[in-house]
Every structure is written in structure tokens, then in C-alpha cells.
Amino acid sequence: MNGWTRKMLRVDLSEGKTWIEDIDEEILKKYLGGRGLGAYLVYTEVPPETDPLGEDNILAFCNGAMTGVQIPTGGRSSLSTLSPLTGTIFDANTGSQFGVRLRWAGFDALVIKGVSPTPVWLEITKDGAKIHPADELWGKEIPDTVAALKERGTATVGIGPAGENKVLFASIADEKGRSYGRGGVGAVMGAKNLKAIRATGKEKPGIADVDIYKFVNYEAGKMVTASPRTSEGLPEFGTSVLVNLMDWYGVLPARNFQQGGYEHAEEISGERLKDDYLQKRGACWSCPIGCKRVTKVGDEKGEGPEYESIYALGSSLDIHNFDTIISANYLCNRLGMDTISCGATIACAMELEEKGKLDTDLAFGRDDLLLKTVEDIAYRRGLGDEIAEGSKRLSERYELPEVSMQVKGLEFPAYDPRGMQGQGLLYATSNRGACHLRGNMLGPELLGAPKMLDRHASSGKAGILIVIQHTNTVIDSIGMCKFVNFAIGDDFFARLMTSITGVKYETQDLQLAGERIWNLERLYNLRAGFTEEDDNLPPRFLNEPLQEGGSAGHVVHLDEMLEEYYRFRGWRVDGIPTEKKLMALGLAELEMEQENA
Amino acid sequence: MLKQFQRFGHDLFFRGLTSTHGGNMSVRMGDRIFITRTGSMLAHLEKNDIIETGLEEDNSNIMLTSSELVVHREIYQNTSALAIVHLHPPYAVALSMTVEDAIIPIDSEGSYLFRKVPVVQTETTVGSKDVAKLAAETLREYKIFMLRGHGCFSIGPVLEEAAQWCSSLEESCKMYHYTKTLQAAEATIAKSGLGDLEYRKHTEDYNIW
Numbered sequence: 001m002n003g004w005t006r007k008m009l010r011v012d013l014s015e016g017k018t019w020i021e022d023i024d025e026e027i028l029k030k031y032l033g034g035r036g037l038g039a040y041l042v043y044t045e046v047p048p049e050t051d052p053l054g055e056d057n058i059l060a061f062c063n064g065a066m067t068g069v070q071i072p073t074g075g076r077s078s079l080s081t082l083s084p085l086t087g088t089i090f091d092a093n094t095g096s097q098f099g100v101r102l103r104w105a106g107f108d109a110l111v112i113k114g115v116s117p118t119p120v121w122l123e124i125t126k127d128g129a130k131i132h133p134a135d136e137l138w139g140k141e142i143p144d145t146v147a148a149l150k151e152r153g154t155a156t157v158g159i160g161p162a163g164e165n166k167v168l169f170a171s172i173a174d175e176k177g178r179s180y181g182r183g184g185v186g187a188v189m190g191a192k193n194l195k196a197i198r199a200t201g202k203e204k205p206g207i208a209d210v211d212i213y214k215f216v217n218y219e220a221g222k223m224v225t226a227s228p229r230t231s232e233g234l235p236e237f238g239t240s241v242l243v244n245l246m247d248w249y250g251v252l253p254a255r256n257f258q259q260g261g262y263e264h265a266e267e268i269s270g271e272r273l274k275d276d277y278l279q280k281r282g283a284c285w286s287c288p289i290g291c292k293r294v295t296k297v298g299d300e301k302g303e304g305p306e307y308e309s310i311y312a313l314g315s316s317l318d319i320h321n322f323d324t325i326i327s328a329n330y331l332c333n334r335l336g337m338d339t340i341s342c343g344a345t346i347a348c349a350m351e352l353e354e355k356g357k358l359d360t361d362l363a364f365g366r367d368d369l370l371l372k373t374v375e376d377i378a379y380r381r382g383l384g385d386e387i388a389e390g391s392k393r394l395s396e397r398y399e400l401p402e403v404s405m406q407v408k409g410l411e412f413p414a415y416d417p418r419g420m421q422g423q424g425l426l427y428a429t430s431n432r433g434a435c436h437l438r439g440n441m442l443g444p445e446l447l448g449a450p451k452m453l454d455r456h457a458s459s460g461k462a463g464i465l466i467v468i469q470h471t472n473t474v475i476d477s478i479g480m481c482k483f484v485n486f487a488i489g490d491d492f493f494a495r496l497m498t499s500i501t502g503v504k505y506e507t508q509d510l511q512l513a514g515e516r517i518w519n520l521e522r523l524y525n526l527r528a529g530f531t532e533e534d535d536n537l538p539p540r541f542l543n544e545p546l547q548e549g550g551s552a553g554h555v556v557h558l559d560e561m562l563e564e565y566y567r568f569r570g571w572r573v574d575g576i577p578t579e580k581k582l583m584a585l586g587l588a589e590l591e592m593e594q595e596n597a
Numbered sequence: 598m599l600k601q602f603q604r605f606g607h608d609l610f611f612r613g614l615t616s617t618h619g620g621n622m623s624v625r626m627g628d629r630i631f632i633t634r635t636g637s638m639l640a641h642l643e644k645n646d647i648i649e650t651g652l653e654e655d656n657s658n659i660m661l662t663s664s665e666l667v668v669h670r671e672i673y674q675n676t677s678a679l680a681i682v683h684l685h686p687p688y689a690v691a692l693s694m695t696v697e698d699a700i701i702p703i704d705s706e707g708s709y710l711f712r713k714v715p716v717v718q719t720e721t722t723v724g725s726k727d728v729a730k731l732a733a734e735t736l737r738e739y740k741i742f743m744l745r746g747h748g749c750f751s752i753g754p755v756l757e758e759a760a761q762w763c764s765s766l767e768e769s770c771k772m773y774h775y776t777k778t779l780q781a782a783e784a785t786i787a788k789s790g791l792g793d794l795e796y797r798k799h800t801e802d803y804n805i806w
Contacts (some may be wrong), residue, residue, distance in 0.1 A: 219712065226709060444754075451757045460598070460626060463679045464754050470677065494738070508737035511677040567627040 002208040003065045003501030004028050009107045011122060011129050013192050014055050014114030018129040023108055029503055030586065032510075033108055034064035035091045035476035036517040038080025041111060042089050043520055043594070048528030052084035052184075053166060053191035054115070061102060061110040061197075064479025065501050068103035068285075069205055071217050072224050072488075073481035075100050075285030083183040084191075085168040085341070085390050086409035086433050089524040092180035093437070093476055094157075095284030096173070101155040104201030116193040121149065121158070124199040134195040138164065141334040146175035149198045158196030159186045160336030162378040166190050167388040169341035169411075170378075176292075176303045177333030178284070183410065183432060184390075186336050208502030216495045220488050224288050227487040229449065234291040234483060235281065239307040240270035242414075246307075249446055249455075250550025251419035253412070254315040255364055256347035257405050257540060260416040261549030264320035268310050272322060289483055297326045305329035305339070308436075311414035312343025317350060318364040328370050335378035341390060344411035346373055348391035348404050349383065357398040358383075402539050408433035408530065417541050419551030420445045422453070422461040425561040426469070428535045431521035437482060439469035449486055458557040462565040470514030477517060516585040519569075519577050523591055532575035535562060598624065598631060602647055605760040606639035609684060614767055615639060620684040620748070621663035624756060625673045628652045635663050664724035668750065671729035676736050678752035682759040685748035686767035688774055693743040700743060700766075703776060707769030711741070714766060718745040741766055 006028065008021045023037075031040045041060045050056045060080040067077050077099020083090035102110060106126045119134040137145050137158075145158040155174065162170040163186030170186030173179035180186075207213045224230045233241050246252040247265035254262040266272065273293060282292030282303060292303055305313070305326055313332075314325040332339045350366075352358035360383055362369055376384025386394055391411055395404035405412045410433025417424030422441035430438040443449035444464060453464070471490055475482050478493060490507045497505040525534075541556045566573060570581035582588040602622060609615060620639050623632035630650050633639070637646040648662045652673055659666065669681050692700055693716045700714040715735050719727040722744060732750050735742045741751035741762040751762035 223709070451753075451755050453755065460624075463625060463627065467677045467679065467754050491738070491740070506738040508676050564627055 002206040003497075003503070004033060005103070005106050005108050005205065007107050008109040008111060009124065009129055011110070011112045011131070012114045013112065013116040013120065013131070013194060016116075016131060018131065020128055028065075028108070030513065031517060032064065032474065032477035032497075032513050034062050034067070034076075034078040034479050035080065035093070035473060036513065037109060037477070038062040038078055038091050039089060039517050039520050039524070041109070042080050042082060043524050043590070046082050048082070048087075048524060050082055052082045052087070052188060055113065055192075057082050057113070057188055059112045059185070059188055059192070061099070061112075063099050063103045063108050064477055065205075065497060067479030068100040069207070069479075069500060070286050071480070071496060072220050073284070073287045073289065073484040074479060075287060076476075076479050076481050077102065078476055078479075079172070079180040079185055081183075081185055081188050083185075083409075083432070084166070084187050085184040087528055088408055088432055088530065089521050089528075090183040090185070090432050091476065092172075092182050092185050094173075094178050094180045095287070095481060096157055096176075096178040096180075097155040097285050098157045098174060098197070098199055099479070100285050101199035101201045103205060104203055105199055106201065106203060110197070112192065112194065115191065119193050119195050121196040121198065122194065124197060124201075126201060126203065137195045142173050142177075142336050143175045143334055145196050149196060151198075151200070153202060154198050154200045156196055156198040158336075159189050159194075160334060160378065162335045162337045162388075163187055163190035164195075165378065165380045165388070167337060167377060167380070168390045168393075169338040169345070169388075171336050171338050173333060173336055176282070177330075178303070179333070179338070181338045182341065182435070183338075205500070207500055209499045212495065213499035216492065216499055220484075220492050220496070221288065223487040223492070224484065229447070229486040230289045230483060234289050237270035237274055238281075238291045238293040240273050240293070240305070240310055242307040243269040243310055244271065245446070246415065248550055249419055250546060250548075250552065251416040251446075252315055253311055253414055253416050255318050256316055256344075256351045256403065257412070257416060257538075258351070259548070260419055260546040260551045262315040262320075265315070267320045268314045268322050268325060270307075273305075277322070277326060284481070287481065289481075291483060295326055297323050297330070300327070300330055302326075302330040302333060304333070308414050309339035309343070312340045312347075312411075313370065314343075316343055316347040317370065319367040319370060321367040324367045324370055328374050331371060331374050335374070337374070337378060340413055341411040342374065342377060344405060345387045345391040345394060346370075348394055349387055351403040352395065352398050352400060355400060355403065357400050405538050405540070406434055407537060408534055410434050413437075415442065416546065416551065417537065417556050418546050418554045420455050421458045421556060421561065422455075422465050424537060424541060424556035424558060425461055425465055425565060428537050428558055428562065429465075429469075429565060431518065431525055437472065439465055439472045440482070441465060441468065443486070444468075450489075456554060458561045459564075462561055462568045466565070466568055467511070469518060470511050473514040473517045474510045477513070512585070516587060519581065519585055519587055520590075522577060523587065523594075526576060527594070532562075532566075535575060599642070599644055599647060601756050602633065603642045605682070605756050606633070606642045609682070609760055609763065610638075610640035612764060612767070614686045614763055615684045615748075620682070621665050621669075622680070622682050622756060622759075623663075623669045624680045625652065625678070630666075630669060630673065632662050632666055632669055634661050637663075667724055667726060668729045668732050671733040672736055672750070672752060675733035676752060678736065678759075679754045680756040680759045681750065681752055682756065682763050683748060683750050684763045686763060686770070688770035689743055689749055689767050690746060692770045692773060693745045700770065700773075702769040702773065704769055704772040707765065707772065710762070710765050711769070713739075715739055715742045716745050717742060722747045
């Protein structure tokens with residue numbers, strides 16, 4: 001079978017049943033796979049009023065047609081669900097080899113629903129799924145869990161204590177910390193009493209047109225080599241290459257976004273990481289870029305930290321002890337927590353303390369308390385239990401919601417939008433909340449890729465952002481990494497899809513598919529009760545100009561960009577897709593079916 | 598926005614990519630199009646040379662817009678383009694009349710950027726609905742194409758990128774022309790038995806310098 005396997009593995013943990021289904025090829029053609037297929041499954045199978053931690057929510061592990069294919073960055077896979085953190089449709093994405101092995105076992109998707117009465121783990125092979133008891137694994141950290149299930153030719157992902165305790169930003173990860181990271185997908189897995197999933201597979205997907213595939217792949221490799229970002233910057237320093245650069249631009253968040261830039265940036269920079277901590281480089285499966293860092297602190301070795309983790313566990317907390325930041329990153333990975341939401345919610349607690357709303361020792365700069373706090377969150381002890389609910393709920397509890405730096409309940413990544421107008425619009429409009437990976441404007445606004453735009457201009461940003469949002473959606477759906485987009489674009493993706501699946505895709509077909517998926521996610525969120533008022537930013541970004549640094553004096557001009565954005569998308573002024581738009585995207589019928597249901 | 602039009606219009610003219618009054622450019626902003634005025638000079642664009650009209654609906658401004666508006670609209674309606682540049686680059690136009698269905702760059706830069714540039718043709722060229730349909734179809738898969746004997750249409754998310762494709766294509770076509778001309782000249786000289794046309798002695802010795 002070429003391209004997609006067209007098979008989906010279903011598991012009902014309440015019933016203890018597993019079975020294999022065919023996937024309608026028309027669905028795959030329309031939604032591509034990965035995030036697109038996951039969005040379709042959540043949209044059609046999980047009513048928005050469902051309890052995210054109940055038995056009717058699903059975990060839809062979905063691969064793209066590129067997942068497990070030997071192309072640059074062909075090792076990504078996606079996981080879709082209804083998020084307990086945000087209440088939105090949600091997809092998380094990983095470079096763990098789990099997706100690759102799942103694909104090689106013969107499945108485009110693994111969909112899990114129900115709740116097991118006792119802890120279990122799942123074994124996936126080409127013959128299907130088996131449910132095994134996991135009483136002895138329960139309570140273990142992720143590396144120990146994976147080690148207990150390790151066998152040659154397998155890949156395993158699991159949850160740690162954070163997922164078991166339903167921390168709302170718990171992750172699902174492999175032993176290296178490569179995670180389905182955001183949105184609390186680990187809490188959904190924990191609520192199902194599912195500790196781990198091990199996939200065994202050896203059969204690589206067939207290629208429809210080998211000659212064209214080889215040539216396009218060869219050309220793609222040349223482009224990766226030709227781009228300084230994919231051949232120099234990321235391999236040399238990893239994502240932490242951004243610390244000093246973002247500080248220079250004045251968009252490196254510090255002290256819960258009260259500063260754009262950090263006076264101790266140099267101490268937690270990519271250069272410092274390379275000089276003092278780096279053991280070796282790492283890479284996801286089939287990735288020529290190799291942005292992963294294997295580091296060492298004391299006796300512990302691990303992967304990371306990424307740029308986002310350095311901000312969340314470092315500058316945002318006013319912590320510049322790099323040993324502590326790296327150890328906290330390791331700890332989050334072992335316990336199974338999203339480093340961004342974890343750090344950002346701790347930062348929220350620190351600002352609540354600073355503003356006199358929260359009586360705690362956990363103040364900005366208290367690096368001595370960081371590791372204990374991270375543990376307390378995972379085990380829901382003391383204040384950690386409150387932080388485990390995420391910054392939105394924490395700040396509302398202490399009646400100061402404006403210090404929660406989130407959109408739709410998802411905490412911000414490491415770019416202050418006051419220095420990047422387009423990034424501000426991205427955060428406000430992202431279907432899963434404040435996320436840089438839904439259409440990152442880092443390229444055009446700060447790195448000049450593909451072209452350098454005026455980062456402080458708001459006019460004209462909507463159209464460019466929408467194109468990038470669609471391209472990012474496509475990348476998530478076909479099973480590649482967004483970093484490869486520094487080197488190759490939609491024209492390559494279309495030719496790869498055509499050669500691998502045998503289905504003719506033009507560049508614009510992929511853009512249309514990206515738009516379709518984006519609108520489907522939007523429709524789900526609208527049904528869940530989100531409105532245009534949720535396409536917003538914390539008041540700090542709209543009303544408080546940065547005082548110092550490379551972006552001093554700026555706020556985000558969201559209103560004017562949002563109006564242009566809705567118009568550009570063919571949505572009504574209240575952010576609802578028009579009938580005409582849904583017809584053009586082939587979504588009108590599906591929407592009507594759901595409304596009738 | 599005017600500054601962008603002025604900057605690229607100026608550069609493209611002075612790079613020799615079009616005549617004084619040839620070519621046109623546009624950008625899309627939502628359901629609006631901003632396009633150069635018919636008869637405007639790309640090297641000297643002023644505020645009144647940028648005409649606003651609808652992506653789908655006409656207004657009285659179409660009396661002023663470039664005659665290629667129909668092509669620009671069709672492209673915007675069928676692709677994710679946010680900017681379009683149309684020029685008459687002489688080397689590329691000349692080459693488009695000597696190849697069958699595509700220009701395949703032979704220089705490294707052109708090969709990296711394009712790999713292949715389709716060449717299409719219609720009986721009517723300027724402001725033609727046939728061109729509009731063909732342009733939109735071709736640009737669904739490629740970022741630039743040549744209309745045989747007429748000029749190129751390129752797209753991008755910003756004017757700079759669309760302009761780059763035109764400029765790079767012309768450069769690549771120049772390289773093609775120079776290379777083929779030199780190769781032909783060398784073959785002719787070899788065939789004539791004249792040998793190297795040495796105007797001073799010691800040619801071989803220069804190799805060891």
C-alpha cells in the first residue's frame with residue numbers, strides 16, 4: 001500500500017476491546033493525515049460538551065503520509081483530543097520515534113477511548129493492540145516506565161506521575177523527553193488509566209513513484225544544506241540559539257512578561273549551553289538538522305533544554321542559575337509535564353506573590369525552590385496542586401486574572417508579541433491558544449525568512465499570517481517538522497505528497513487543505529462556546545508598553561489586525577466562517593450533520 | 598505600502614526587467630486589490646498610481662487599473678498569493694520563444710530557486726481571460742511562469758518575493774544565453790580552424806601565474 005496505510009486501530013478501554021478499521025481514502029485526501037485527520041476524528045466523535053477527562057474523550061494518535069518515510073524530518077506524528085487545559089480542540093506533535101513505529105506497524109491512526117478500571121499499558125503490533133495490566137508501572141517516572149517495556153525494534157511513550165495525577169499540563173513522552181507536550185494530553189491518558197503504549201513495526205510505507213520521490217528528496221536535502229538556519233544555526237546551538245537573539249530584539253520574556261529582555265540572558269544562552277553543558281547533538285528520526293542537545297548537569301544526562309524551556313523555567317521566573325534550569329527541565333521530562341505551561345504557571349504564582357495576592361515563599365528569583373515546586377506540581381502537593389490547574393484557573397482563584405499570560409487557557413511561549421505584531425495576531429487567533437507553532441511569525445518578523453517584514457507594522461500582517469498558519473497546519477498533517485520549512489516550502493511538500501501517496505497534489509491543494517483543517521478546528525471551538533472575544537490577548541500586551549530593550553514603547557494593535565484577519569479569512573465580523581467559505585472548503589455538509597446531531 | 602511599490606518598481610525598471618511603461622504589480626489585502634495604474638511608470642510610481650479595487654467586485658476605479666487586472670484577480674482567487682509582479686524581462690521573453698514548454702535553468706542559483714519555469718501560450722496575451730485562467734492554473738503549482746513572447750507572472754506573500762522571482766529568472770536566462778552563445782562561438786572557431794584568437798603571446802604561460 002502506497003503512502004497512507006488506510007488503517008486505523010481502535011481501542012475501547014472501558015470495554016477492553018480492540019479492533020482495526022479501514023479509513024475512507026477521501027477523508028485522508030481531504031485532511032491529509034496527522035493533525036488534519038485528528039481534527040476530523042475529534043470533530044465527528046467528541047461533542048464539545050464532553051468531559052475531557054471522562055471516558056468519551058478520545059486520544060487520536062495520527063500519522064501523516066510522511067511519518068516514517070526517509071525524507072528530511074519525516075519522523076513527526078500528531079495527537080488530537082479535547083484539551084482539559086483549554087477546552088478547545090487540541091493537537092500535540094512530537095518527534096518521538098513512537099509515531100514512526102506505529103506507522104511501520106501499519107496504522108495511520110490509533111484511537112483510544114473509554115476508561116480502564118485498572119492501570120493498563122497497550123502493546124501495538126501489526127496484528128493490532130493488546131491490553132496489559134500496568135499496576136507495577138503505575139507511579140514510575142517516564143524513563144523507568146519505558147525502560148521496563150523496552151524491547152529491540154519498539155518505541156514507547158508514556159505518562160509520568162503528572163499524568164497519573166491529572167495535572168492539566170501533563171505530557172506524554174518517550175524516555176528522551178520527546179513529548180506530545182502541550183494542552184494536558186497526559187492528563188487525558190492518565191484519566192483513562194493508561195500508563196504507556198509500545199509500538200512495534202518494521203514495514204516501511206510504500207512509495208507510489210519512487211523515481212520522483214528520490215529526486216524531490218535529493219533536492220530537499222540540498223536545500224536543507226543550503227539554508228544557514230537548518231545547516232548551521234540549529235545544528236550548532238539547537239533552539240537555544242534564540243536566547244541572545246530574542247534578547248537583542250527585546251522579545252525574550254522575563255518576570256512573567258513584565259520585561260522584554262533579560263539582563264542575565266548571556267548566562268542562559270545557547271552559547272553557554274554549548275560551552276558548559278553539551279555532551280553531544282541529537283536528532284529525531286530521519287532528521288538532517290539535528291537540533292536536539294544531549295546535556296549533563298552533575299551526574300544526570302538528558303535532552304534539552306529547548307529555548308522555550310529556558311524562558312519558561314529561567315528568564316520568566318528571573319532564574320539564571322543554568323544548572324537549576326536544566327535540572328528542572330530534566331525533572332519535567334521525567335515526571336511528564338509541559339515545560340512551557342509549568343514554568344509559565346509558576347511565573348503567574350510568583351507575580352501573584354509579588355502583587356500581594358498569594359502568601360508564599362515562591363518569589364521571582366527563588367531558584368532554590370524551583371525543583372521542589374516542579375515536584376509538588378506533579379504530585380499535587382500544597383501550592384503545587386493549585387499550580388497544576390494552569391495559570392488561568394490559578395489567577396482566577398486569587399482574583400487577579402490579568403497576571404495569567406495565556407490565550408484560551410494555554411500559556412505563552414517565548415516571544416513577547418509587543419515586539420512582533422504578527423505574532424500577537426497569531427497568538428490571539430490560534431485554535432489551541434497561545435502557541436508559536438500554529439503559524440510562527442519568527443521567520444518573517446525577526447529572521448528574514450522568507451523575507452524580512454517590519455515587525456512593528458500591523459497593517460498587512462493578517463494575510464501573511466494566514467498563509468503561514470495554513471502551511472504550518474499542512475506540515476503538522478503530513479508528518480514533517482516545522483524547522484524544515486526554513487529550507488523547503490509548499491512546492492516541495494506537494495511533490496513529496498504526490499510521489500509518496502500517488503494522489504496528485506498541487507501547492508495550492510495543500511494550502512486549501514490547510515485552510516479546511518483550520519476552519520474545521522474553528523468550527524469545533526465555536527460549538528464549544530468560544531467566541532471572537534476569546535481571540536484576545538492579556539491586557540498587558542495591549543495596554544502596557546515595554547519599558548526597556550529592543551521593543552520598548554510598543555504594544556500590540558490587535559483590534560485593527562483582527563478585523564483584517566476575519567475579512568481575509570472570509571469570516572463574518574464576529575469571527576464565524578460564512579456559509580460561502582464553508583461551501584468552498586467542502587465543510588458545509590459536515591457542519592450541518594454535526595448541528596443536526 | 599506605497600513605499601514598497603516605489604522601491605521594487607524602481608529597482609525592477611533599472612535592472613532592465615521592463616520598459617518605461619511596461620509591467621504591473623499588485624498586492625492583496627483581504628478582499629481588496631491594490632494594483633498599479635494603467636500606463637504608470639514603474640520607476641516613478643506616485644500615490645495616484647496605486648489603484649484600489651475589489652478582489653471580486655468592480656468599482657469605478659477599474660477605469661484606471663492595469664489592463665492585467667483580470668489576470669491578477671484570477672490568480673488571487675485561486676492561489677494563496679498576496680502579491681503579483683508582471684514584467685517583460687527581455688532575455689526571458691526571448692528564451693521563451695525558443696523552448697518548448699519550460700525554461701530549465703542551467704546555472705546553480707536558478708536551479709536552486711526554480712528547477713523549472715513553465716512556458717505557456719495563448720493567442721491573446723494582454724488582459725486576456727485565457728491568460729487569466731492559464732495563469733491561475735499554472736501558479737497553483739509554480740511560483741513563476743512565462744507567457745511565451747510576452748512576459749512573466751510571479752507570486753509571493755510579499756512584493757519583495759514576487760519581484761525576486763522575476764529578477765532571478767532574468768538573471769538565469771542571461772546566464773543561459775551567455776553560455777550558449779559562448780559555446781556556439783567556440784564551436785564555430787574550432788570548426789573554422791582558426792584556433793585560439795590570440796591577440797598577444799604567452800596565453801599558455803598565464804596558467805601558471
